Structure formats: structure tokens, C-alpha cells
Amino acid sequence: MFPALLVLLDLSRRRELAWRWYAAFLVPAGAMAFVQMRAAHAQGTIQPLHGGSVWTHAATVIGVLPGYAMSIVAPIGLTPQRHVDPVVSPTDVRFLLGMALLAATAWGVVVSGRGARRLMVAVPWLLVTLLPTLVVPIPILQADRYLYLGLPFVLGAAFAWTSERRADLAKTLRWVAIAWIVALAGTAVWYAEAWRSSTALWTHEIERRPSDWKAWYSLGTARIEAGDPEGCRKCYEQVLVFDPSFHPAAEGIAVLDISAGHADKAESSMAAMLASSPEYAPGWTALATAREAMGRLDDARRAYRDGRAACPGDAELARNAESFEARHPAR
Numbered sequence: 001m002f003p004a005l006l007v008l009l010d011l012s013r014r015r016e017l018a019w020r021w022y023a024a025f026l027v028p029a030g031a032m033a034f035v036q037m038r039a040a041h042a043q044g045t046i047q048p049l050h051g052g053s054v055w056t057h058a059a060t061v062i063g064v065l066p067g068y069a070m071s072i073v074a075p076i077g078l079t080p081q082r083h084v085d086p087v088v089s090p091t092d093v094r095f096l097l098g099m100a101l102l103a104a105t106a107w108g109v110v111v112s113g114r115g116a117r118r119l120m121v122a123v124p125w126l127l128v129t130l131l132p133t134l135v136v137p138i139p140i141l142q143a144d145r146y147l148y149l150g151l152p153f154v155l156g157a158a159f160a161w162t163s164e165r166r167a168d169l170a171k172t173l174r175w176v177a178i179a180w181i182v183a184l185a186g187t188a189v190w191y192a193e194a195w196r197s198s199t200a201l202w203t204h205e206i207e208r209r210p211s212d213w214k215a216w217y218s219l220g221t222a223r224i225e226a227g228d229p230e231g232c233r234k235c236y237e238q239v240l241v242f243d244p245s246f247h248p249a250a251e252g253i254a255v256l257d258i259s260a261g262h263a264d265k266a267e268s269s270m271a272a273m274l275a276s277s278p279e280y281a282p283g284w285t286a287l288a289t290a291r292e293a294m295g296r297l298d299d300a301r302r303a304y305r306d307g308r309a310a311c312p313g314d315a316e317l318a319r320n321a322e323s324f325e326a327r328h329p330a331r
Contacts, residue, residue, distance in 0.1 A: 003029055050141065051086030059087035063094030064141050065101045075187055080201055081214065084141045198222035213242035217249055229256050247273060247280045254286045263293040281307060281314040288324065297328050 003026040010017055049057040064084055071078065087095045159177060163170040195201040202219035209215060220235030233256050239249040250273055254266035270287040274280065284307025291300035304321035311317055 050084075051088055056086050056088050059090070059092070059095045060084065061141065062098035062102065063087040063092060064098070066094065066097040069101065075184065077208075078191060079205060079208070080195075080218075081205075082141075197226075199226055211242060213239045213246065216242070217246070220249070220252065224252075224256075229259065232256065247277060247283060251280075251282050251286050254283075254290065258286075258290050258293050263290040266290040267294070278306075278310040281311040281317040284308075284311065285317060285320045288320070292324065292328075300324065301328075301330070 003022050006022055006025060007017065050060040051057055067082075089095075159173050163173050194204045199219065199222045202215050202222055205212065205215040206219060216235050216238045220232040220239070223229075223235060224232035233253060236249040236252045236256075239246055240253075243249075250269060254270050257263065257266040257269075267287060267290040270283050270290060274283050274287060277283070284303055288300040288303035288307070291297075291303060301324070304317075304324055307317050308314075308321060
């Protein structure tokens with residue numbers, strides 16, 4: 001998005017547009033975006049359109065704008081993940097508020113074009129940073145960290161614009177700005193303690209939303225990274241209480257069972273899961289690993305063969321199978 005910011009800066013200062021410079025920045029930015037898009041497609045992080053259509057996707061993206069505005073002006077209730085339901089109706093209050101924010105943006109650009117052009121940078125930049133989500137559907141539309149650069153621009157420009165036109169308000173605005181900064185600093189200190197580690201972050205999230213199974217899964221991952229396999233197991237088991245069909249949690253428990261010397265238990269659970277969901281490739285790897293741990297190499301080889309037949313396009317499963325053959329060549 002940086003090339004777009006350069007254009008906005010030059011417009012705001014009434015400079016001649018320097019297309020060669022923009023191109024010089026745009027070429028590496030475009031190359032990086034292309035590589036990132038290819039990687040995202042390969043990893044499966046590019047999602048279908050939110051709501052299933054171009055209209056609902058665009059309306060959903062517009063509908064998260066007011067949430068961003070509130071999170072910056074009053075950064076309380078922050079969370080590492082936000083679940084955004086698609087906007088499917090033009091009367092949805094989120095969409096209406098988002099359209100109002102867009103209208104305010106257009107007004108700000110027009111006003112700034114007639115005088116000081118601060119808003120020509122500040123307001124459009126807020127929206128430009130979100131434009132990729134209109135083109136690239138990502139799983140998490142609203143994340144607290146995405147637009148922190150945008151709204152401070154807008155608020156700073158609004159303070160400056162108001163103080164230039166109402167000198168009597170300038171002193172009051174300074175005190176308001178100072179109080180706001182102090183409040184933000186205090187909030188930051190509190191969150192720095194609440195989010196001091198991955199484990200603390202997800203524990204705090206679960207305290208706020210005890211039924212958030214995704215937070216339980218993330219806490220389990222954080223605990224295994226912190227060297228707490230038993231704590232990880234409890235979290236994954238809680239995930240399955242909320243969503244018994246979430247296979248990564250069941251697979252994670254199987255991996256923990258194998259590490260704890262209970263490969264037979266892991267084999268049983270993975271076999272049961274794969275009987276109903278043979279398309280879940282990591283489950284075949286866990287099943288084969290359990291059989292390998294028990295010394296049943298032919299059964300492990302058969303699991304990899306069956307898994308590759310059920311999931312022919314899974315590269316990781318293929319690599320695991322090849323690694324197994326390298327360790328245990330067939331006689």
C-alpha cells in the first residue's frame with residue numbers, strides 16, 4: 001500500500017505526480033504481493049467470498065470499518081481474533097455505518113481539496129489499507145492490529161483542521177489530545193501485562209469468551225510450545241467438547257499420546273476419525289506414525305498408501321510417506 005501513500009502525499013502538497021517514482025516502488029511491492037498470494041493459495045489461507053457473493057463480500061468488508069474506528073478511538077475489549085458474520089442485507093446496521101464512514105471520507109477529501117489537504121492523506125489512507133481484503137478474501141477480516149496507522153492520521157488531521165478554524169478551541173484540543181494519549185498509554189500498559197506471552201494472551205481471551213473453541217485450540221498450541229503437554233491435552237479435549245468434528249484437536253491429542261508412549265490409543269482414535277473423514281490428510285500421518293511407533297511397519301506403510309489414495313493432492317502427506325520409506329526401505 002506504500003505506493004498509494006506516496007500518491008496521496010503528493011496530491012496533498014500539490015506536487016506534480018512523479019509516475020516514475022511510483023513505478024519504482026510499485027514494481028517490488030507488486031512482486032512481493034504476487035509471491036504472498038501464491039504462498040497463501042498454496043497454504044489454503046485464501047478463503048471463498050464472505051457471504052458467497054461479490055455483493056455480500058464487499059458489504060462485509062465495508063461493515064467492519066466502523067469497528068476499526070471504535071477500536072482506535074476507544075481501544076478496549078481488544079482480542080487476538082474477531083469473528084465477523086457476513087453482511088447479507090443492505091439494511092444491516094454495520095453496512096449502513098460503514099457507508100456513512102465512506103461518505104464522511106468523501107466529504108473530507110472534498111473539503112481538504114479546497115484548502116489544507118491533510119485529510120486527502122489521512123482519510124483515504126484509512127481505507128486504502130483495507131482495499132486488499134476486497135480483492136483477497138482472508139479468514140479474519142477485522143484484526144486489531146491492521147489499521148492502527150490509519151485512524152491516528154485521521155484524528156490528527158481532524159484536530160489540526162479544527163484548531164486552524166477555531167483558534168479558541170486550540171488549547172482545549174491540546175488538553176483533550178494529551179488526556180487521550182495518557183489514556184492510550186495506560187491501556188497499552190494493561191494489555192502488555194495481559195498479553196505478556198502467548199499463553200497469557202489466550203488465557204485472557206478464554207476468560208472473556210469461555211466458549212470460544214478456537215481460543216482453546218490456540219491456548220493448547222501455546223502450552224505445548226511452552227513445554228506443557230498435559231495442559232495442551234486439556235485444551236484440545238475442551239475444543240472437542242465444543243466442536244467434536246474439529247479434527248486438528250483430535251490429531252493433536254493423538255500426537256501427544258504417541259509422545260507419551262500410548263501409540264495404541266492414538267491408533268484407535270485416528271482409525272475411528274478417518275473412517276468418517278478419510279479426506280483429513282494429517283490424520284493418516286498420525287495413524288501411520290502410531291503404527292510405526294509400535295513397530296508395525298507394514299501397517300504404517302499401508303496407512304500412508306491409503307492416505308495418499310484418499311488425499312492425492314496433499315504435498316505434506318506425500319513428503320511424510322517418502323520420509324518413512326527413506327527410514328524403512330521396503331524389502
